Amino acid sequence: MTGNDSPPEDRPSEEAPDRSFAVDVEEVLEDDPDGEPSQGLFDDLLSGEPIFENKEVLRPSYTPHELPHRSDQINKMATILVAALRGETPSNILIYGKTGTGKTASAKFVSQELEQTSKKYEVPCEVEYINCEVTDTQYRVLAQLANKFIEQNEAHVERRLSDLADLREAVEEGSTALEATPFESTTGIDSRIETLEDELEEMEPVPMTGWPTDRVYKEFFDAVDYRERVVVIMLDEIDKLVEKSGDDTLYNLSRMNSELDNSRVSIMGISNDLKFTDFLDPRVKSSLGEEEIVFPPYDANQLRDILQHRADIAFEERALTDDVIPLCAAFAAQEHGDARRALDLLRTAGELAERSQSEHVDESHVRKAQDKIELDRVVEVVRTLPTQSKLVLFSIILLEKNGVHNINTGEVFNIYKRLCEEIDADVLTQRRVTDLISELDMLGIVNAIVVSKGRYGRTKEISLSVPTEETEAVLLADSRLSEIEEIQPFVQARFDN
DNA sequence: CATCCACCGGAATGTAGGGCCT
């Protein structure tokens, strides 16, 4: 399709959606004491045809109102959770699925609906979301939950206090409209206010550290049980929690119901790992997995629907050429059907198109976006590598740059040693360095395979699988590594043997 | 066909740092 090079038809696309903003920019520029010309830095960029209409929609944080191809899962969740609206305890739910399969989005969507409906019918029902990758110990989970409920209870009490204050005022004025009030006089109200204030006094947030865990648990327990309601606790990335701090938390949460007087608790676990229940206590396993919902990866067609859906909102009309979305979908489908990845790709492609001032997003932008995302990933990984790993990687790069292929561990280790001496770092043993190389392999930064060279031993053959120049630049940005000045000697040393 | 290189990689053990708890 080469109809893209559209003739200069409606060149003056001056209908910038946010006129006021444009004016502001001009004003600022005019007020500049230096007397800069008003044809400023941003003018060019603003004048281009806008590509995005609403970019937020493409961000991972956005929770869509419609989730194509997930109605089965959503319905099942809803069927289970209606119980909450009838004041019963919903079954615990376990949700499985790989990253970017819409688990969190669906769960959040359902919980929003649930809370809204509960307000409509005035059934007390709440959902609390916890991301266990961030909050990854029993203590922190309990503390966070406790604090959320304490906060809510406080708000609840405060509301009742202000209601009472109003009532008191009304009674004092002898308003006749209040015959139905249960209080004869202000003193009755006063004592009620007093007890509530005392209760408010007691509600102190749990400190982030310091208390014994069971005290936090008690605090949380009391806060939940403070009044009648159904509470759904949503534990995202629950596998991380189990991995890092065992199943005690889940055990405690799942047996809570038998001790609660006023409220009911239901757990909704979201996991990336299908097999994580293997590590659980059988009791926990059976109680948690009362209902299981699986989110299979999206296939390319489904991804296309999802992208189309969002693209309609996110982009200006006709900003995308026809092949953009299928291509994004195809790329992402290769990465185990990760919708997040697909959206990321689409957004990045759009940004690239915007930056290059083209009027449409086309296939080339998608391909560039693919590269950019991969490069960003690598840069981020390399940047956050520990110093020792950086040194190892740098050694590999030095060898590679010198045209050495099929690098082996011995060579890397030699160069690595010299680098360490140069910047005065601890020299690790070769055993450790092989592990570091294996880690780099895992991260996809290098490629290492064990080969036997017969008489000449057995070693890893290592090759770089990321762009040399960029990676080197990232490494040299590290304050320790930047001390390395003369690179030649290291390279030279290799040929001396 | 045995040899033997040059490293692999498992296991045990050591050490530092940090959070938790009394």
Next chain:
DNA sequence: AGGCCCTACATTCCGGTGGATG
């Protein structure tokens, strides 16, 4: 404050090995 325990990172020790080479 001080003991305890967990985790991450390292070292030490060492048995293991694929296959070119003599």
